[in-house]
Amino acid sequence: MKILPFILALLWAQYTQAQENTALKNELERKDSLLFAIAMGTCNLQQLETVLAKDFMLFHDGGYANPTSAQPYEGLVAFIQKTCGNPSVKMRRELVKESVQVFPFGGQEAMQTGVQRFYVRQNGVERQVEESKFTRTWRKEGNEWKIARELDFLVNTQFATETRYQPAPYAPVSETLHHTIARLDSIYFDTYNTCNMEKMAxxxxxxxxxxxDRTGLSTSKQDNLASIRKNICGKVTRELVKGSLEVYPIQGYGAVEIGYHRFRNKAEPGASNPSKFIVLWQQQGNEWKITRVVSLH
Known part of the structure; x- marks a missing residue:
């Protein structure tokens, strides 16, 4: 009969813990709401001290194509001050409430995760610009819960307003031609990456x-080579986005190459976002040469 009090005590402890977790979850959501009310509404920067720890750090993960950036307390405050001072652009953040989870640690720390969406209203039109998952470490300072660390992982930045045409998966018209142009692409951009100007020419x-698309049309081979020598050599390298290359024959002329590539500037961290390119190759006997290039960003 002594087991009954033990079970009742266990159930009461579980109930009490659940109540405490619910209270903590509600408190952190209240602070979450206050943070974005300040950042995107009231602009009361002094109130941020009740939400953010002085050693706060925000890490923003830009996905595979971009490096992770870090923003300390002062940087975030400066950003909020700047955006609050621009009345022509208004931002809105939407918390996906059913996504929020809270994990307490010892009464003085807690982890909160969830999904959020950001919208920008400009010239009377609102559009979604980001969807991300956040993970926050909260620390209790006195009676206040404050965010010490936050990681935002970029989930999506592409939000179509209408259904976009999706072509069927690429299948080479000629495997031999595809391999030929892929090999030529590799050879050409090896000269680009190593500054072998003679072979490139x-x-x-x-x-x-x-x-x-940014600098316009150039019809001078020599000007193009000079620009590469000045702006690329020893500074920038190019890499083809794996699996993006498509090749189609042009009867009586040669082939068109379409793909995506990214560039790495030694003076900047990480690689650029993938950009589209189109190259026309002309075949004369056994020799292939580049005749037209379209570079899009």
Whole structure:
């Protein structure tokens, strides 16, 4: 009969723990709401001291293509001050409440995770710009729970307003042609990465046309080589995005190559976001040369 009091005590302890966890979850959600009310509404920067620890650090993970960035307390406050001072742009953050979880540690620390969405309203039009998962470490300082660390993992930044056409998976018209152009791409960009200007020039047609969405059209092979020598050599390298290359034959001319690549600037961390390119290759006998390039960012 002595087992009954033990079971009742265990059940009461479980009930008490559940109540405490619910109270903590509600308190952290209240603080979460206050943080974004300040950042995107009231702009009362002094109130941030009740939500963020002085050694607060925000880590923003930009996914595979971008490095993780770190922003300390002062940096976040400066960012909020800047955005609050721009009345033409308004931001809104939406917490996906059913995604929120809280894990307490010893009464003085807790971890909170969840999913959030960010919206920007400009010129009367609101659009979603980010969806991310956050993980926060909360620390109890006196009677206040404050965020000490936060990691935001970027989930999505592409939000279509209408259904976008999705082509069927790429299948080479000719495996032989695909391998030929892939090999030429590799050879050409090896000259690009190693500054082998003589070999690079030999792979370009004298009638080269280079279309760049930011700098416009260049019709001078020599100007193009000079620009690469000045701006690329020893500074930038290119890498093809694996699995992105498509090759199609052009009857009586050669082939068109379409793909995505990214660039690494030695003066900057990480690689650029993948960008699309189109290259026309002309075949004359056994020799292939680049005649047209379209570079998009």
């Amino acid at each position: 030999a792979m370009m047609s004298d009638t080269l046309e280079f279309y760049h």
